[in-house]
Structure formats: structure tokens, C-alpha cells
Amino acid sequence: MTLPFATFSRNVFIPLTNICRNRCGYCGFRRDIGHPDARLLTPAEVADILDRGVVSGCSEALFTFGEHAEEVNGFMPMLMDIGYSSNIDYLADMCRLSIRKGLLPHSNPGVLDKGEMEKLKPCNASMGLMLETVATIEAHRECAGKTPEARLNTIRTAGELRIPFTTGILVGIGETPKDRERSIRAITELHKEYGHIQEVIIQNFIPKQGTGMSSCPPPTMKTMTATVSMARRLLPEDVAVQVSPNLISPAELLKCGASDLGGISPETIDHINPGSAWPTIAELGVMAGVPLKERLPVYPHYVRKKWYSDEISSLLRSLSDPEGFRKTY
Numbered sequence: 001m002t003l004p005f006a007t008f009s010r011n012v013f014i015p016l017t018n019i020c021r022n023r024c025g026y027c028g029f030r031r032d033i034g035h036p037d038a039r040l041l042t043p044a045e046v047a048d049i050l051d052r053g054v055v056s057g058c059s060e061a062l063f064t065f066g067e068h069a070e071e072v073n074g075f076m077p078m079l080m081d082i083g084y085s086s087n088i089d090y091l092a093d094m095c096r097l098s099i100r101k102g103l104l105p106h107s108n109p110g111v112l113d114k115g116e117m118e119k120l121k122p123c124n125a126s127m128g129l130m131l132e133t134v135a136t137i138e139a140h141r142e143c144a145g146k147t148p149e150a151r152l153n154t155i156r157t158a159g160e161l162r163i164p165f166t167t168g169i170l171v172g173i174g175e176t177p178k179d180r181e182r183s184i185r186a187i188t189e190l191h192k193e194y195g196h197i198q199e200v201i202i203q204n205f206i207p208k209q210g211t212g213m214s215s216c217p218p219p220t221m222k223t224m225t226a227t228v229s230m231a232r233r234l235l236p237e238d239v240a241v242q243v244s245p246n247l248i249s250p251a252e253l254l255k256c257g258a259s260d261l262g263g264i265s266p267e268t269i270d271h272i273n274p275g276s277a278w279p280t281i282a283e284l285g286v287m288a289g290v291p292l293k294e295r296l297p298v299y300p301h302y303v304r305k306k307w308y309s310d311e312i313s314s315l316l317r318s319l320s321d322p323e324g325f326r327k328t329y
Contacts, residue, residue: 005291006254007240008284009326011060011263012053012103015271016041016091019075020066022146025139026173026216028208029272030066033074040069040078046094049268050101056266059319059326060106060125060297061098063091064272067110067145088116095123099315106166106263106297111145111154114161121163122309125298125316126198128166129154134183137174139213152186159194164302168201168242171227172219180227184234191236196307198299199240199260202228204248206273224248225256232257238301246276251289261288263297293325300324 017040020030031038041049050061069075069087076085084090088109095105104125111129112120120127131151132140140146158165169175169183184200191197204219219227224243231241242260243253250261264278285292296319298308303324308316321327 003254003259003290005293006250006259006261006288007293007295007325008261008281009060009263009295009297010056010058010281011062011106011265011297012049012058013263013265013268013271014041014046014049014061014063014094016046016063016065016094017069017075017087018066018271019069019072021068021071022066022140022143024143024146025141025212026170026205026208028211028274033072040075040082042082043094043097047097047101050098050103052267054102058266059104059294060263061095061103062106062108062263062265062297063094064108065091065110088112088119092119092123095120096311099123099312102315104297104312104315104319111150112157114157117154117157117161117163121161122311124163125296125308125312126164126166126302127158129158130168130170130201130203131155131183131187132168132170133173133175133179134186135175135179139173148186152190155187155190155197156194159190159196162194162307163196164198164298164307165196166199166201166242167197168199168203169227169231170203170205171224172205172216173213177226181230181234184231188234188236188239191239197239198302199242200231200235201242201244201262202231202253202258203244206247206276208273208275221248221252225252228253228258229256240299245284245287246270246278247273250287254288254290260295261292294328295325296320
């Protein structure tokens with residue numbers, strides 16, 4: 001299978017907080033209150049990252065953070081110190097700051113209810129939540145937000161609200177090949193009902209020092225090519241399959257069904273996988289072995305269908321070409 005091109009977006013990664021109610025067995029991002037690296041970014045810190053993203057030609061501000069940090073003892077005083085009583089309210093304000101500075105927000109805030117998603121929809125070009133797996137696995141034993149039902153319900157709510165959405169599965173965290181297929185089928189059914197899934201990430205687990213799964217091997221390339229092929233076979237044609245080029249060499253995966261290389265940041269590290277550096281755009285083209293085409297955080301067909309709010313319409317028009325891809329100058 002030869003692709004005419006592979007897509008990617010240019011972003012800055014903004015980890016609003018690394019405090020989280022979940023304790024996933026593979027996560028190296030989460031920090032406990034009191035840890036020297038535990039943090040909640042201030043508005044000034046967010047503004048600095050956004051400014052650097054604008055200067056380096058990015059179009060996307062990727063907001064991510066620990067899920068429902070308010071449930072963790074000691075977090076609320078940190079949040080109130082910067083003038084907020086709700087993490088979602090803080091995120092919404094930072095998304096609006098991003099829009100004013102010229103970057104389209106894409107938020108990954110974890111499991112949300114409908115009211116929270118309604119609050120975030122107007123100030124986001126797209127949103128996301130990794131399904132990870134529909135299986136019950138040991139790595140999610142201490143994770144209130146990792147029940148498949150809760151995550152599928154958030155993805156479903158995004159569909160009801162017509163939010164262009166990114167989801168995906170994490171390969172190698174204790175699930176079986178059958179579980180992977182069941183996960184992709186669940187995503188497929190939601191997209192068939194609502195038409196809102198713009199991309200599905202097939203992400204390979206990377207072991208991290210200090211986590212419960214630090215000694216577990218990552219999935220092989222054979223496993224990843226089989227999973228990408230399965231996803232491409234089951235997913236509707238208008239849903240892209242994305243792989244992460246800082247975690248795995250993408251060329252073979254592009255040959256078996258992947259077509260998107262995700263967000264590449266010229267300014268910020270991958271805070272979820274800090275040991276895996278982003279390739280440069282030039283390196284990415286060599287790694288992919290096919291031409292590259294830059295997109296926005298909202299996919300072209302959702303741009304053309306006008307699945308966006310008045311709050312971002314002016315910025316979106318200024319950044320997109322007639323096809324809905326990133327405008328080139």
C-alpha cells in the first residue's frame with residue numbers, strides 16, 4: 001500500500017498538571033503531591049509555551065494533564081492559589097488564551113461529564129481521550145477513570161455534542177489481541193452512530209523506570225503491524241489511523257494502514273514519554289518514506305463541514321487552506 005502522503009500537525013505540548021487520581025501501572029507522567037516535580041502550570045508559564053509555539057510556526061496547543069486532580073488531597077490549594085476552583089474552568093481560560101495568541105486548542109482532560117464537555121467545546125478545535133482498552137487489566141487496578149464504560153461514555157458524549165474527537169488504544173499493557181480488536185470495534189460503532197472520530201491512535205507501550213511495568217517488554221513490530229492492519233480493516237475509511245514516530249519507526253506501519261503521524265513539537269518534549277524525543281520535520285519525512293502534508297488539530301473534513309464554534313472560526317479560517325489542511329505561505 002503506497003500512500004500519496006502522510007499527515008501530521010505542528011504543536012506545543014502543555015501539561016497543565018501532572019497530578020492525577022489514577023495510578024496506572026505504566027505511567028511515568030503522574031506525580032504525587034509533595035514530589036519535587038509535581039506541578040500545576042501557572043497562566044504565565046502557559047503563555048510562555050504558547051508564545052514559543054507561535055514563533056516556531058505551530059498551529060496547535062495540545063493541553064493534557066492528570067485526570068480529576070481535584071480529587072487528590074492537596075491539589076485544590078494549588079489551584080486556588082492561581083484563582084480557580086475548577087480545573088475545567090482553568091483549562092477553558094487557557095484554551096481561550098491560546099486562541100487569542102493564534103494556536104488552536106486540542107484538549108485531553110480525561111473522563112468528563114456532559115456539562116464539562118459543553119463548557120470546553122466552544123474553545124476547542126478538537127478534543128481527545130484514549131480508550132486504551134476495553135479489557136479489565138491489572139495495570140488499571142488503582143484507576144477510577146480507566147473503566148472502559150466511563151471512557152466509552154465520554155467518547156459517546158463527544159459524539160452527541162459533535163466534537164471532532166481523537167481516541168486510540170495502548171498496545172502492550174496486558175491486553176490480548178482479541179481485546180485490541182474489541183476495542184477497535186467499540187470505537188467503530190461509536191463513529192458509525194455519531195461520525196465524530198477523526199483519528200484512532202495505535203500507540204505502543206514504552207516501559208518507564210520506576211513504574212510497575214518497568215520490566216515489561218514493549219510490543220514487537222510484528223504486533224504493531226498486525227494491530228495497525230486490523231484497525232485499518234475495521235475502522236471506517238474516513239477515520240485516520242495514527243502512529244507515534246517518536247515511539248516507533250513509522251515506515252512499516254504506514255505501509256499497512258496508518259496515514260497520520262500525530263503532533264510533532266519543535267518546542268516541547270513529549271511529557272508522557274519524555275525519553276522519546278520528537279523527530280524534526282525533516283527527519284520525519286525521511287522516516288516516513290512518503291511526502292508529508294501538514295494538517296490542523298481538526299481534520300479537513302470537519303473543517304469543511306464547519307464542526308467548529310464561532311470562538312475559533314476566525315483563527316481556523318486564517319490557518320486553513322481551501323481543502324481544510326494547514327495553509328502554506
